[in-house]
Amino acid sequence: MSVVSDQPFDVVVVGGGVVGCAVALLLSHHRLKVALFEARNDVGAGTSKANTAILHTGFDATPGSVEARLVARGYELLRDYAPGAGIAVEPTGAVLVAWDDEQQAVLPKLAEKAAANGYVHTEIIDGNAVRELEPHLGPGATGGMVVPHEYIIDPWTTPLAFATEAVANGCELVTGFRVASARRSDDGTTELTAADGRVVRARFVVNAAGLYGDELHRAMGFDGFTVRPRRGELIVFDKFARSLLHRTLLPVPTSHTKGVLVAPTVFGNVMLGPTADDIDDKEATGSTRAGLDGLLAKGRRILPALLHEEVTAVYAGLRAATAHSDYQLSAHADAGYVCLGGIRSTGLTASMALAEEALEMLTGIGLTAARRPADELRPVHLTSLGEADDRPYQSGGSTVCHCERVTADEIVTAVTALVPAHDLDGLRRRTRAVAGRCQGFFCAAEVCALAARADGRSMQHWMGAS
Amino acid sequence: MSRPEVVIIGGGPSGLSAAIELRKRGVSRVTVLEREQQAGGIPRHTAHAGYGLRDLRRVTTGPRYAAALVRSAEKEGVDLRTGITVTSIADLPDGLKADAVVLATGVRERPRSARLVPGDRPAGIHTTGSLQQFVTLHHQNVGRRAVVVGAEHVSFSAVLTLAHAGCEVAALTTPHARHQTYAALAFAAAGRRRIPIRTGVDIAEIIGRTRVEAVVLTDGSRIECDTVVFTGDWIPDHELARTAGLAMLPVAKSPVIDSGMHTSQRGVFAIGNLVHPAETADICALDGRHVATAVLDWLTIGTWPEAVVPIEVEEPVAWASFDARGIAVRVSEIVTGQLRLTHAGEVQWISTEREWLPNRSITIPTTEMKASRFPYAGPRLRIDVIR
Secondary structure (H helix, E strand, O other): OOEOOOOOEEEEEEOOOHHHHHHHHHHHOEOOOEEEEEOOOOOOOOHHHOOOOEEOOOOOOOOOOHHHHHHHHHHHHHHHHHHHHOOOEEOOOEEEEEOOHHHHHHHHHHHHHHHHOOOOOOEEEEHHHHHHHOOOOOOOOOEEEEEOOOEEEOOOHHHHHHHHHHHHOOOEEEEOOOEEEEEEOOOOOEEEEEOOOOEEEEEEEEEOOHHHHHHHHHHOOOOOOOOEEEEEEEEEEOHHHHHHOOOEEEEOOOOOOOOOEEEEOOOOOEEEEOOOEEOOOOOOOOEOHHHHHHHHHHHHHHOHHHHHOOEEEEEEEEEEEOOOOOOEEEEEOOOOEEEEEOOOOOHHHHHHHHHHHHHHHHHHOOOOOOEOOHHHOOOOOOOOOOOOOOOHHHHOOOEEEOOOOEEHHHHHHHHHOOOOOOOHHHHHHHHOOOOOOOOOOOOHHHHHHHHHHHHOOOHHHHHOOO | OOOOEEEEEOOOHHHHHHHHHHHHOOOOEEEEEEOOOOOOOHHHHOOOEEEOHHHHOOOEEHHHHHHHHHHHHHHOOOEEEEOOOOOOOOOOHHHOOOOEEEEOOOEEEOOOHHHOOOEOOOEOEEEHHHHHHHHHHOOOOOOOEEEEEOOOHHHHHHHHHHHHOOOEEEEEEEOOOOOOOOHHHHHHHOHHHOOOEEEOOOEEEEEOOOEOOEEEEOOOOEEEOOEEEEOOOEEEOOHHHHHOOOOEOOOOOOEOOOOOOEOOOOOEEEOHHHOOOOOOHHHHHHHHHHHHHHHHHHHHHOOOOOOOOOOEEOOOEEEEEEEOOEEEEEEOOOEEEEEEEEEOOEEEEEOOOEEEOOOOOEEEEHHHOOOOOOOOOOOOEEEEEEO
């Protein structure tokens, strides 16, 4: 049995998705011995890597819900944090498009709901005005509602920036640690045992385990929610599609899902999706014929010209959906345990507010957290991956990934960073390398060779040999 | 234009050949901008024979062919600059000001995502391009057992590369009723190794969470494998051409050109697999030699066609575009009939009745044409098949 640390941690955050990373970041700003445990080999590699990448105002949340409150708060926190950390945000705005009278009739109710959520900037417009805003929209739009503050954000750099700053400030990051069991000891600590036998002790545990949050919750001795993954398939179109729209095109939502949207991405692409299928397998991130065909049919109606452009990527993400309509947050004093469960697709926006909430809940059950002085803290600035921001290739340096214009220096930096990439997928999220229209036809071998030279592992490792 | 300057973007067979020819014909300043660290293009990583027949009049391997072109370019005094990415032809790097720009940016294979193949996203999925770079340039093994998607020339090139890397090929797949390459190549690569060609099927799904474990075909059958290579299904690397606003062919997704390789924009030429996705390297090289005439006419007397318009095509003809030998044509399905070229309704050229295969290079040799209509720039050319 190997022990990760001789001394118990004050707080162990379980789950290195965007929420867990945000919690670790905030805790690292306090005089605490903090660790972030992630089951995969990298942060942001589960649900967080495959979402619709929107910084939500929360205009359509259920008024009075925890989610509504935290999305609204998280929006401001993340919007303000992003530029300094190198997280690309584009203030595109969004427009909900109504395609029939029934949908049109729902818009005033949505505007009222937005107002109840404290968002008063919506504007209902007619069909002509919608087409004026978005000339490439398909025929038949009857009207719309403009939501000027729905922005787009880089979903990959967000958890990475959080984790990097947390680690820079002393948080220990342990990857490949999948919690198998938890046991409360007499000394008031919790012992977490990993699937591989490693053990860690903590005075307080924060559950940010996402899809596996219900299992950790039960391992901690509690019940109350079950995660049923909701799979969302997405299609990403080539950068030539970016000029077809100015802002995110949202459907009129249903109770089940926000529906299929067409959104620009900060990487300069256009995204179509997601689908919403409730499934049982928490690792089933494959795409399906029916899902893709359905998305294309919807895309053809919303933005017909989109279908003439090449597809650069197809992927599926799993949201940690539960039977409950709201986040499942709870604090348990006897167990020294805070649960951030059932965080759905809004978790990216809410992440920093969830961190505040977690800290408040922890202090509520006995954690003493003294804020470290600002001069003791190390901020982090990563290179923005945003197409609208300055990119390293523009100031010279040889390009390795030509489609995404990624330089050799960026590859080397990503594999030698404080929170380094461990595989090609991690490298893609840190640099955009091999994420472009050729998907590695021109560059995959050179990218793998550079990564291997930089970190000393074999090319076979970077090629994903098993 | 006392010392005209030609900038060629792309240092593959067509770009290098254009540069060599222009220097031989007296253009003083010819610059080739290549984004890779080494010039030579795709043949650099195609380590089997079959290169140089039509341009060098001898057959060699891809890497030797690429090296020979680079040596020739250097010998002829071409200013060959590597590791330089051009992002706009209106704003060339290194402060270059071109009197003529030749786009020779080449072609790529559509990857798995562009073909919308569903399933998991494991490691072990390649195009021929990435496969051959891993194997030829970096001497890597790619896997133990592969499925090759496609059954055209390049698919069999991938089979040869896999064999070289010690990877068994479980099957080639094609949605068409038969393979689309030369019988000799099909036999040399696949036949003698008893590799089955699964016809009438596509890849329906890829299975494997971390590494490819199998593929499911559209007929429901399953093939165990740890590697999938998507071959062919070419698309021009046309980013610069589109960004420059050149008129494009909708199906080939290549710039519209005339028989002199003029594009819709004055001073901009396009050659090689950017304009005919894809022909063999030697044909691209011939394009490079061919374009020199029009570039010289432009530089010296300012010749430019009034209009550069697409050749009209009718299904099952998918697209048609000029190359150095005439008109490169593709059909979208297996069809038997007479291929016909008309101008303003008047037949210019007609083939005998035969079978035409998709993905297979078809050339209408314009030198055989009865009218002195070439070089050609104007409208009303049309290609169809009489069944």
